[in-house]
Amino acid sequence: MESDGKYKYQIDKGHYQELCKQDKHFQSISTLTYDKIWDHKEIINCLEELNRNMPQIINRHNFNVDTISLAMLGINKILPEDLQIQRGMYDELKKSHKALEFVVEILFRVLNISGYNADKEEATTISGIHDVTHAIYATKADKLFSSDKKFVNKCAAIYYFLGVKTQVVLCPQKEIAKILLESK
Secondary structure (H helix, E strand, O other), X not given: XXXXXXXXXXXXXXXXXXXXXHOHHHHHHHHOXXXXXXXXXXXXXXXXXXXXXXXXXXXXXXXXXXXXHHHHOOOOOOOOOOOOOOOOOHHHHOOOHHHHHHHHHHHHHHHHXXXXXXXXXXXXXXXXXXXXXXXXXXXXXXXXXXXXXHHHHHHHHHHHHHOOOOEEEEOOHHHHHHHHHHOO
16 A cells, blocks of 8 residues: 555656646645635546546456455445546445545545645655545545645545535644534
């Protein structure tokens, strides 16, 4: 998992650096709010390209060694071949944990590869993998608390895009007790 996270980090960082070379305005992409990031041309282009290539992506996923191995153990991770990433699709995704997991992971990747609140250091890539897991499971909660501002921004953006009702709350470490008590 660690080597996979580091590999993805290097790809994402390289892509973002190329975007910044082409257009200096990409350096300020993280200043966009969670609801405006989805209107950014790079994000729109990335999602369109993903959806164009989704049949091949799904095919690779469905026939990779992990998915096949899990199937032999009775765990079905096969994704529907017609899956497309669309705004407001949470009501459909919540019927299938495997599809929810797949789409949330891809959306985090879209934001990271575009430089939106991306990790600046390779050492933090493992926590980014856990962030995806936390975001997936928190879709069932009323609120998600985190002291990680970058995670809060990305998660709020993904929840907004998908139509997840979970409120994402930035909770500075020194104020955890106060915020948790106030949220009751």
